[in-house]
């Protein structure tokens with residue numbers, strides 16, 4: 001079995017990639033602008049929701065409960081989905097999922113497919129697999145189109161092209177659609193996308209999608225979107241193939257009353273996104289005649305087996321933790337070398353990979369706790385990060401038998417010890433400072449200072465500052 | 475394939491057998507029932523729809539047909555598709571009307587507007603919910619035309635999302651679409667732009683009394 005998460009196995013370390021990206025001031029400006037706007041909008045619509053904390057508690061508990069009974073809920077889903085005329089496929093890893101999907105498209109003689117934004121398909125590398133089989137995938141989400149037509153990589157899980165501004169998008173569209181006179185107002189760009197894709201929507205016979213939620217009780221699928229490209233792909237083709245991680249299942253139809261309040265406010269800062277589609281199987285005279293769903297493991301059962309990190313699977317991919325993360329806001333998404341960027345990427349990617357790759361990612365955080373505060377399903381990302389750091393150091397210390405490493409593992413395993421060590425660090429770091437910069441650090445932190453000079457630890461750590469800020473805000 | 479399924483289920487069972495805390499009851503302390511008056515509920519819905527860039531018209535049950543006729547004239551609509559089961563007394567006096575059943579006369583992608591009812595509307599989020607029953611059309615019907623005119627009766631307006639899910643309880647396996655404003659995107663510099671692939675215009679006729 002081979003677990004792949006996009007191309008993250010061959011990605012450079014976060015620190016190396018971040019260093020290169022920190023020099024791209026246009027990218028940083030774009031990322032900062034976009035994350036500022038979403039964060040502000042999110043703040044407003046979350047602030048007006050009086051029962052927000054109760055919704056978060058419910059969302060988190062629904063996910064926890066579902067994971068605990070995951071086998072039962074998946075079987076219930078499979079039965080209901082099949083009874084409604086759908087076909088369920090099971091895939092242990094990326095290659096298996098790709099084989100199933102490519103096989104289905106070929107079986108229907110498809111030379112092209114229309115796709116709705118799906119992180120899962122990027123995770124398994126579906127597009128390259130389709131192309132290798134002579135099938136052309138058309139991304140239909142505006143941001144995914146920008147990424148696809150610009151031969152770029154997604155940098156955010158909700159707004160994959162957030163690192164591009166309007167002039168850059170204009171260049172990409174003008175070239176790919178052969179529209180030399182295209183304007184650069186967002187209206188011009190969306191109108192171009194509308195014209196470009198309309199014909200594809202009406203012509204292409206096979207749609208490929210992800211899923212936001214799978215409903216065990218009814219066998220239903222829920223997809224949340226804004227542009228209507230999702231509704232096009234779900235209703236116009238004759239055949240629909242969806243791919244979803246096994247953690248996407250929720251027990252009851254009515255659980256959506258929680259999820260559909262948490263997700264849009266967290267993801268785009270809207271009270272509700274323009275379109276939610278919920279449907280079950282195949283409907284006579286309405287939508288595809290054939291509906292396939294691929295249930296994907298690709299490392300998820302390993303995450304599930306770790307009681308200290310399984311809450312990673314609660315994630316509903318809202319992106320709020322990215323937008324609020326001081327590290328992500330500086331570097332953008334590409335530094336993470338994975339389609340899952342930001343705090344959630346820093347804990348998800350290395351776990352899916354089984355920790356052999358992406359070992360630098362759990363260090364791509366200041367442990368300030370902002371991600372936990374905004375997470376709609378209350379994933380304690382800092383705690384999971386610290387746990388993963390401990391595991392990495394443990395693995396390394398098993399190799400080098402170093403006492404210092406073991407001590408670090410202990411420190412990293414507990415947030416309290418980590419903070420104490422940080423405070424100690426402020427006292428202990430003076431021998432390494434020259435001219436206000438830390439040039440060389442001993443031990444494993446040396447890798448980091450080798451590529452980037454560190455400012456000495458501030459007298460108050462980000463985490464301490466954050467805690468104090470919380471207190472003074474009541 | 476059956477083998478893969480068994481393998482995955484075995485892995486899941488093995489994974490969840492590893493240490494859990496006690497199973498706690500699911501907390502559901504969020505707001506179920508709203509507290510606004512009927513009037514305030516409707517006003518909230520209309521305000522939020524306006525924020526999404528929808529056009530609002532109000533009508534009494536007697537003059538729905540006239541209101542729709544006028545707005546079609548104002549918008550210079552030349553073709554309007556109407557689904558099966560749409561209330562006959564609300565049909566506009568309008569030459570370009572095409573019943574859903576006669577769509578072979580003209581491809582849906584060339585029709586400018588669609589007129590439907592809905593099942594429930596949510597004030598709190600400014601959402602119209604269609605379950606694609608009588609009067610609501612199939613899903614593609616409210617997707618391809620550029621203008622969607624949706625009739626909402628006052629008594630269909632609920633305040634909260636959970637109340638809407640209560641109203642949908644009988645239709646849990648129906649195709650359901652939540653519509654909150656015209657199609658839009660914020661993918662370019664986070665600016666909300668109306669109308670990408672779905673209808674660029676959403677007109678809501680609120681029927682009072």
Ligand code: SF4
Pocket residue numbers: 266314315316317318319320321322344371374375376377378379
């Ligand atoms: S971890 Fe939480 S905040 Fe981050 S994307 Fe997932 S659900 Fe959203």
